[in-house]
Amino acid sequence: MRVVVIGGGPAGMMAAGQAAKEGADVVLLERNSRLGKKLAITGKGRGNLTNSADIADFIPQFGDSGAFLYGPLHRFSNDDLRCFFHNLGVPTIVERGGRVFPRSEKALDLVSGLERYLREAGVNVIFEQRAASIVAENGRVSGVTVVGRTYPAQKVVLATGGASYPATGSTGDGFKMAAVLGHTIVPARPALVxxxxxxxxxxxxxxxxxxxxxxxxxxxxxxxxxxxxxxxxxxxxxxxxxxxxxxxxxxxxxxxxxxxxxxxxxxxxxxxxxxxxxxxxxxxxxxxxxxxxxxxxxxxxxxxxxxxxxxxxxxxxxxxxxxxxxxxxxxxxxxxxxxxxxxxRPISEAIVTAGGVSTKEIDPKTLASKLVEGLYFAGEVIDVAGNTGGYNLQAAFSTGYLAGLCAARQE
Ligand SMILES: Cc1cc2nc3c(=O)[nH]c(=O)nc-3n(C[C@H](O)[C@H](O)[C@H](O)COP(=O)(O)OP(=O)(O)OC[C@H]3O[C@@H](n4cnc5c(N)ncnc54)[C@H](O)[C@@H]3O)c2cc1C
The missing domain is CATH 1.10.8.100 (rRNA adenine dimethylase, C-terminal domain)
Structure with missing residues (x-):
């Protein structure tokens, strides 16, 4: 099973590592020359990765899109995420308002932890590869094109993030790639701005x-x-x-x-x-x-x-x-x-992008596209936007986990 993950943010890294752990041959394409550029600046550089609230209390933090996240959040919860980082040598602490940070107070440690995870899982990370389109034949994915070449794939996880803080690499590419395949894109607008x-x-x-x-x-x-x-x-x-x-x-x-x-x-x-x-x-x-x-x-x-x-x-x-x-x-x-x-302020200055791939066209149990076989979504590219407090990173990790897990499985 060849899985290509597009985007090396928290959602894409989690998806890639998880798919590889499930036995898939995984390629992670990242347009930047390093992973997790946005993750490294979260929480003013301290990385508020999740919240210690009861997982049921996460749902209302996402407004109308909360119900969609019920499955992913229960499948890979805030406790699971803390445990995950603990096992990678990044223990966490809880601060005021239940905000969870790495004990080192360095978001960069989250990135290094994930890099270790990818290495150990055997993911092939390829930098400076800006995906241009997802190839689909007869309603199922067959690869990902980058200028000058195509990466063959039986499954593709689209995890390109939203359209905020474009200098980190999230410029809304995923919206265009999904739209070409027939997905409805809820217009992107700033949230948490x-x-x-x-x-x-x-x-x-x-x-x-x-x-x-x-x-x-x-x-x-x-x-x-x-x-x-x-x-x-x-x-x-x-x-x-x-x-x-x-x-x-x-x-x-x-x-x-x-x-x-x-x-x-x-x-x-x-x-x-x-x-x-x-x-x-x-x-x-x-x-x-x-x-x-x-x-x-x-x-x-x-x-x-x-x-x-x-x-x-x-x-x-x-x-x-x-x-x-x-x-x-x-x-x-x-x-x-x-x-x-x-x-x-403009969307480029928003902490989170609201809008994105419509949740109506994604199966919340697997994060698979309902329109194109073999296509999965994870993270902010999906039309979900939560409040401050660690909710958005948890959503990225939870959807990444489930998308990676399901993408690695044979139908
Ligand atoms: C300043 C700031 C502070 C924040 N602080 C917090 C916080 O403390 N807690 C919290 O929960 N949330 C926080 N957030 C929100 C959180 O960072 C995002 O919700 C989260 O990073 C989304 O993860 P993602 O993996 O979906 O997307 P991203 O992190 O945006 O990653 C997407 C990746 O895809 C890559 N990419 C894009 N297009 C392509 C392409 N065509 N080909 C290949 N690669 C591509 C990008 O380069 C990027 O590496 C903050 C956001 C900002 C801007």
């Missing part, structure tokens, strides 16, 4: 990271979602874990022609009474100062001016002259600093 805001004041807050904030997303004044955690201001808008998670919903709202709003609660640990009391205490302390100089204990320096502007209170006013109503307005701004989302 920084958001651009209408308000230009964010520029002055560039680089400011806020921990422990609550951010609510609304559309037409109605609550759509909320997240607690860390966010970051940038020259164009906002980013960071909370924003990336909310972006999945924001993308859909924007696609419907609407502009969602973000409301940042800068003091989520305080009730409205506690916040009012806290403001009063600070105002007592700074009663002789100007308003603009009375907020230093309450807010990060970069947010003082935007909060004052949003409150509508004269920055030059003496603190003791501020009325009760004005204090109330200030409290409202602090617990709901509002930004209007005008768009997302």
């Amino acid at each position: 920084p958001l651009e805001t209408e308000e230009s004041w964010v520029r002055s807050a560039t680089g400011l990271a806020l921990r422990n904030v609550n951010v609510a997303l609304t559309v037409d004044g109605r609550h759509a979602a909320a997240e607690f955690g860390e966010m970051l201001f940038t020259h164009y808008g906002v980013s960071g874990p909370v924003i990336l998670t909310l972006s999945k919903i924001a993308v859909d709202i924007l696609a419907a022609g609407k502009r969602p709003c973000l409301h940042i609660n800068l003091k989520p640990a305080l009730s409205s009474e506690q916040l009012a009391a806290r403001i009063l205490r600070d105002f007592d302390k700074y009663s002789r100062k100007q308003f603009k100089n009375g907020l230093a204990d309450l807010l990060p320096a970069k947010l003082i001016e935007p909060v004052i502007d949003n409150s509508g209170i004269d920055a030059e006013l003496a603190v003791h002259q501020i009325s009760r109503e004005q204090r109330q307005r200030l409290a409202e701004v602090i617990s709901g600093l509002t930004l209007t989302v005008k768009g997302t």
Whole structure:
């Protein structure tokens, strides 16, 4: 059984190794001169490979595509993945929010572990081979073409990733190759992507990271979602874990022609009474100062001016002259600093690509194409996109495992 795997990311490496362990003769084609270029930069270089949550809790993290992943995730779970890396000499640790990282905190160790796995399994890895098309005759695959040559194959696993971070090699090639064979491609769009805001004041807050904030997303004044955690201001808008998670919903709202709003609660640990009391205490302390100089204990320096502007209170006013109503307005701004989302950063800057090969045309029990015999899919090339927290890499590894296993089997 000759299996050709296209793409040496986490999904492709897992598929190739697994197929070889099952006894297949496996060729892994990678367009770059090294494997796992994207994997090496995941989790800010620390490689958040999975989550310690109950595997059943993974499903909702993928929204509508979660049900499709039920089989692969149960067949090769987060515990299996941790065990897999442990056996390769890459033990893991669990951090806040159940995020699992290599104990070394080096994503590169995941890549080296997988390289060892491929070597031991006897996979023939061929670099700088950019697959151009999958050859199919009479409805079944027979090979993969790369400029100047064809690799014969009885089975092909397509694991070319999505279309984000193109410098890592994922440029959407797999979508085109699958489309030529008749597969429906759900249009690729950014998921887990920084958001651009209408308000230009964010520029002055560039680089400011806020921990422990609550951010609510609304559309037409109605609550759509909320997240607690860390966010970051940038020259164009906002980013960071909370924003990336909310972006999945924001993308859909924007696609419907609407502009969602973000409301940042800068003091989520305080009730409205506690916040009012806290403001009063600070105002007592700074009663002789100007308003603009009375907020230093309450807010990060970069947010003082935007909060004052949003409150509508004269920055030059003496603190003791501020009325009760004005204090109330200030409290409202602090617990709901509002930004209007005008768009997302481009797909090239998205952490994950939503869209891809339609799950309706893939058998979730085997990851085999329902249209072309001998063709399998794994990883982000499939129309699945999860939240931050290690879910996307787990999906890549789980689908890679199952695709490799099933591709190696004779029908
Ligand atoms: C900055 C960043 C941080 C991230 N952090 C995390 C994280 O901490 N946790 C998490 O769960 N997820 C994270 N992700 C998402 C995660 O990296 C991806 O979901 C995952 O890598 C998808 O795996 P894949 O194997 O499907 O695709 P990829 O990793 O994109 O690999 C695809 C491979 O196919 C190769 N290829 C493409 N086209 C061809 C072709 N025509 N011929 C041959 N080879 C080809 C590419 O060069 C590449 O090596 C992050 C993503 C980014 C961009």
